[in-house]
Amino acid sequence: MPDSTYEEQLKAANEAVYKHSLELARLKQELEQTNERQETLIHFIGHEVKGFLTKDAGAFASLVDGDFGELPEALKPFVEHALTESRNGARSVTDLLTASNQKKGTMSYTKEPFDLKALVVEAVEKARQATTAKGLALSFTADDASYQMTGDKAQLSDHVLRNLIDNSINYTPSGSIGVSLKKENEKIIFAVKDTGIGISEEDKKRLFTEGGHGKDSQKVNVHSTGYGLYIAKNIVLAHGGTIRVESEGQGKGSTFVVEFPA
Amino acid sequence: MTTLDQIAEKIIGKQELVIGPLAWTEAGKVQGLQIDRTRQVTLTNGDGDPKETVDRLVSQYERLFGRASHEVCREAVAGMLVNLQPSEIPSSLRA
Numbered sequence: 001m002p003d004s005t006y007e008e009q010l011k012a013a014n015e016a017v018y019k020h021s022l023e024l025a026r027l028k029q030e031l032e033q034t035n036e037r038q039e040t041l042i043h044f045i046g047h048e049v050k051g052f053l054t055k056d057a058g059a060f061a062s063l064v065d066g067d068f069g070e071l072p073e074a075l076k077p078f079v080e081h082a083l084t085e086s087r088n089g090a091r092s093v094t095d096l097l098t099a100s101n102q103k104k105g106t107m108s109y110t111k112e113p114f115d116l117k118a119l120v121v122e123a124v125e126k127a128r129q130a131t132t133a134k135g136l137a138l139s140f141t142a143d144d145a146s147y148q149m150t151g152d153k154a155q156l157s158d159h160v161l162r163n164l165i166d167n168s169i170n171y172t173p174s175g176s177i178g179v180s181l182k183k184e185n186e187k188i189i190f191a192v193k194d195t196g197i198g199i200s201e202e203d204k205k206r207l208f209t210e211g212g213h214g215k216d217s218q219k220v221n222v223h224s225t226g227y228g229l230y231i232a233k234n235i236v237l238a239h240g241g242t243i244r245v246e247s248e249g250q251g252k253g254s255t256f257v258v259e260f261p262a
Numbered sequence: 263m264t265t266l267d268q269i270a271e272k273i274i275g276k277q278e279l280v281i282g283p284l285a286w287t288e289a290g291k292v293q294g295l296q297i298d299r300t301r302q303v304t305l306t307n308g309d310g311d312p313k314e315t316v317d318r319l320v321s322q323y324e325r326l327f328g329r330a331s332h333e334v335c336r337e338a339v340a341g342m343l344v345n346l347q348p349s350e351i352p353s354s355l356r357a
Contacts, residue, residue, distance in 0.1 A: 014326060014327060015328030015330065018327035018328060018331055019328075021280045021281055029279075
């Protein structure tokens with residue numbers, strides 16, 4: 001039977017631990033409130049910056065399109081570069097805002113029937129100019145099956161299909177990109193296969209996480225926010241699907257596979 | 263769910279933030295307090311006064327964790343007590 005001194009010491013230790021836990025709980029709450037305020041501020045700044053970048057992009061696009069007359073030849077590359085950069089900037093900020101909305105659970109999805117195949121064809125065609133400029137071969141294969149789906153067409157197009165294709169372009173210095181669509185075992189399978197820099201086992205683990213860059217990804221793509229695949233994963237999950245990457249390692253290309261219930 | 267049930271649940275919830283799931287284990291030992299699978303709390307003190315069950319809950323924590331835990335209980339429900347008559351407030355929670 002423990003003596004009373006022992007019991008008193010035990011009780012005192014228990015109380016001390018409780019006080020520490022109480023302090024930790026208070027700090028945790030304070031931290032959560034600070035994070036929430038900071039996130040709200042970042043969200044506000046993000047919206048403001050996005051607005052400026054979008055306006056800039058609009059102005060540069062007008063110049064490139066000749067709305068104010070033919071641009072002097074010497075000026076064209078600068079304006080075209082400025083247009084690309086402001087579009088990249090707006091896209092990066094949009095990614096951050098989207099990821100923030102997904103985290104807060106304030107992301108809303110519209111549900112409408114659409115043809116996934118038509119959406120993939122559109123995404124491939126939009127990517128053609130970039131692949132041609134980089135000297136990459138771009139192909140698309142699909143069978144004659146119906147690819148009718150219900151979901152958020154715009155989110156899937158911008159953040160999943162185009163994101164995966166654009167990623168392949170960014171991380172493939174030479175060779176080819178193959179986009180495919182097929183139906184198998186009551187699943188719609190969309191895949192983007194490239195002959196690019198590949199992905200190490202270590203990078204695969206963090207690729208779909210929030211801000212999860214590949215180890216050297218920013219050396220290859222300076223605009224990488226680390227949120228693109230995180231956003232894509234959340235959107236795919238919201239549509240009852242799965243997303244994964246297959247790669248035999250660095251320098252051996254990658255295949256991103258998205259599966260939706262058919 | 264009565265106000266006293268809500269008060270008991272609020273106290274346990276607040277203690278959980280500090281000591282984790284142990285808060286529910288300890289609450290489960292209090293006579294006259296029942297916790298269902300969804301962690302909804304009911305004071306079932308038979309013919310007894312449910313205020314006493316709340317007092318027993320508060321002292322269950324205080325016995326283990328000292329005066330600080332008593333203060334946590336009071337702070338947790340301070341906002342709920344303003345709607346009660348003084349005679350309806352468990353003695354352990356009175357100022």
